[in-house]
Amino acid sequence: MDSRQATLLDQTIRPHLPLEYPEYPRKSELGWIPENAAMVPGAHLVYFPSHETELQLSPDGYHADEAPPDPFCQRVWAGGLIKLNTANPLRVSSLSSQTKYVSNVTIKERMGADPLILVQLALEMDNQHGRSVTEYRNLAYMKPVELKRKIVRHNRDPDFSHVLTPTEIMLFRYSALSWNSHRIHYDALYAQNVEHHPGLLVHGPLTCTLLLQLLQTHMPAGMGLQSFDYRAVSPMYCQQKVTLNGRWMPDHSRSKTTDGTLLCELWATNNNGGLAMKGVATIVPLNAV
Structure with missing residues (x-):
């Protein structure tokens, strides 16, 4: 888990995060995040690059081995x-490994529209002590179509939020770090x-990573x-305002369950x-196994 990669990820996202976002230790001679520092949530997404x-x-520009055959060639995360x-x-x-495989493929029929092909990937990451991360990644493939941007309102008030504007440089750097050559992220034409x-x-x-870092900023x-x-609901675009939000559950309360889960x-x-995008984060005491 290369220190330079972790440092470059931090340099990519930190300028777009709240000023209160936690500082991570750095090596004095190079400015890199030092050995043995725990990876921030979501950092694994810029490791284990494709060998294609x-x-x-x-x-x-994306991985052909994860995609269904034509005509289902338009892809969304x-x-x-x-x-x-x-x-x-x-x-x-640390020395770590990743095992990735297609865990499920589903055809979703839609009334009045062509079906979707839903591909689920399972990714299992281990270090010398065993399992560290398990991820289930859901990709949707469809026939080429002019996507309509739907506006779904969220009826909750956040306990904390942060506004940012994604830039071309931010997207380029993240594409490079994640070795993601999907052209929708860098080829405007x-x-x-x-x-x-x-x-x-x-x-x-x-x-997803930005939302998790907003949570890190407010982590108890x-x-x-x-x-x-x-779950991803609709796309967001470069140079258009994005608002990240968080809300403690139940509403406006930090009351924990009997085992300390929040x-x-x-x-x-x-x-x-x-x-x-929306989701629910489960937070536990750090001494919980």
Whole structure:
């Protein structure tokens, strides 16, 4: 788990996060995050890059081995579930491995529209002490279509929030770190003319990571993230305002369950106030196994 990668991720997202976002220790000589520091939630998404060459990718620049055959070639990140072992986190400079496989494929019929092909990937990450992260990633594939941006309102008031504007540089750097060559994130002409978006799309995993870092900014002392179950509702675009939100559950209360578990609803809204991503984070005492 390369220290430079963790440091570059921090440099990519920190300028867009609240000033209260926790500082992480740095090596004095190089400014890198030092060995053995626990990875921030979502950092695993910029590790374990694909080994595919450009010729092995789909025309949209993404992994061909995860995609169904034509004509289901337009892809969106639909959400997922991230489960973290708080007793054994991934750590900077540790030797770690990832096993990835297709765990489920479902055809979703839709009234008045072509079906969706839902592909679920399972990703299991281990270090020398055993399992650290288990992720279930949901991808939706469809026939090429002019996507309509639906506006879904969220009827909850946040306990904390933060506004940012994703930039081309932020998206480029995240694409490079995650080795993500999906053209909708960096090729504006492709995004507009082929997939009919108004501009470059913000990565689903980047939105997920930003929400988790907002939570880190407001994390109660002695607690840590155990899981995040989330769903992408609609896309967000470069140079358009994004609002990150959090709400303690039950409403406006930090009361914990008998085992100390705390739930927090996280969601992101686009520049029209429409819901873009939502999920529930489970937080546990750090001494819980």
